[in-house]
Amino acid sequence: MELQHGLDQLRDEGIKLYAISYDDTDAVADFSQAAGIEFPMLSDVDSRVIRQYDVLNTIVQPEDAPFYGVPFPGFFLLNEDGVIVDKLFNRHFANREGAESIVDSFLGRVAPGDREPIATFTEDDGIEITTFLRGGGGVLRIGPRRRLVVRFAMPEGIHIYDDPVPDGMVAAQIDVEGPDGLRLEPVESPATAPFALQGVDAPLQVWGGTVDFIVPLFANAALAPVVLLDPEPSIELKIKIRYQACDENQCFIPQSRTIELQVPLAIGPMPAFDMNRNRGLEVIDMDSPEHMRRLMQRQNERLANES
Amino acid sequence: MSDEMFVDEYGFAGRRPLTSTQRMIPEGDFTPGLEIGETAPDFALPNQHGEEVSFHTDRGGARAAVLFYRSAVW
Numbered sequence: 131m132e133l134q135h136g137l138d139q140l141r142d143e144g145i146k147l148y149a150i151s152y153d154d155t156d157a158v159a160d161f162s163q164a165a166g167i168e169f170p171m172l173s174d175v176d177s178r179v180i181r182q183y184d185v186l187n188t189i190v191q192p193e194d195a196p197f198y199g200v201p202f203p204g205f206f207l208l209n210e211d212g213v214i215v216d217k218l219f220n221r222h223f224a225n226r227e228g229a230e231s232i233v234d235s236f237l238g239r240v241a242p243g244d245r246e247p248i249a250t251f252t253e254d255d256g257i258e259i260t261t262f263l264r265g266g267g268g269v270l271r272i273g274p275r276r277r278l279v280v281r282f283a284m285p286e287g288i289h290i291y292d293d294p295v296p297d298g299m300v301a302a303q304i305d306v307e308g309p310d311g312l313r314l315e316p317v318e319s320p321a322t323a324p325f326a327l328q329g330v331d332a333p334l335q336v337w338g339g340t341v342d343f344i345v346p347l348f349a350n351a352a353l354a355p356v357v358l359l360d361p362e363p364s365i366e367l368k369i370k371i372r373y374q375a376c377d378e379n380q381c382f383i384p385q386s387r388t389i390e391l392q393v394p395l396a397i398g399p400m401p402a403f404d405m406n407r408n409r410g411l412e413v414i415d416m417d418s419p420e421h422m423r424r425l426m427q428r429q430n431e432r433l434a435n436e437s
Numbered sequence: 438m439s440d441e442m443f444v445d446e447y448g449f450a451g452r453r454p455l456t457s458t459q460r461m462i463p464e465g466d467f468t469p470g471l472e473i474g475e476t477a478p479d480f481a482l483p484n485q486h487g488e489e490v491s492f493h494t495d496r497g498g499a500r501a502a503v504l505f506y507r508s509a510v511w
Binding site: 140143144145146147148149150151152153155157158159160161162163167170171172173174178179180182183184185187189190191194196197200201202203204205206207208209210211212213214215216217219221222223224225226229232236273311313348350351352354401403405416418421422425 | 442444445447448449450452457458459461462463467468469470471472473474475476477478480482483484485486487490492493495496498499500501502503504505506507508509510511
């Protein structure tokens, strides 16, 4: 659980956050104290609410103590009337969405938060390109799914193209390169608008105004050695951008640019077990073995009752 | 127990083998939970201070995010 970053934005928007797990109240009291959590951490020891919301992990079997009763992790977003307006669930439990995804979903846009690695430049054609890594307070933690945003702010009357384009013209393209351990998902392009170019039969698809191209990404365990061995760990993202801008009358020469974005890297605080301490990882300051003992006891009682 | 770490197809590492059901990655259509458009059910659960929280009452008329997560312990 590393929601600290992005909580300010939630608060500013008046969005209330609730966290639910099958931990008992002693465990969440310990954790919230250690991690400085102020939003409600609710204890659902029998996984009753987990089942009520239909998120019980059904791959885990009742005999798989102590893990039985956990949910598939994710968020439900509710509007003022308590209606579910969005759900954020990812396939891998370690690859969860961050708090920034909540704000971005409610606001329908992506806005850089504080301290997010950012680079901006303006081309001769007046197009301003900004790239930033959204979420995590400017730090890429191993695990959570984050977004690299490439924002084009185009002056009025100027647009860039999506494929297919006529021979000799260049469609907008974004390619990202990073180290081993950085996993990239396909670019999510914004919606285009049709545009009739003189001398071309079928309308072309263009982007104008301010649009965001989004590259979802995450860091996996291959980057752990970088965090553990480097006193100031970071990775470099190489973002290659190609495009051609046109106005109503003419097209400008195609542009190619590579932006380098330096992104600090971290491993979020780990559960307080010796196996994490022994690897030199930062751990949450709580008595996890003791809470684990009580969890096993609850699970054994459940199994005894079921047989 | 050995120090071996088991790495899955996402490149995430853990001490338990990939055959452990709690490490298994769901396949196929993965759309857990109640549907968008449904009203979120009400419930009452204790919080970290031991106080009973009645969800929709506590929420009032505010927009909300409800996070389900696996454990604060492990």
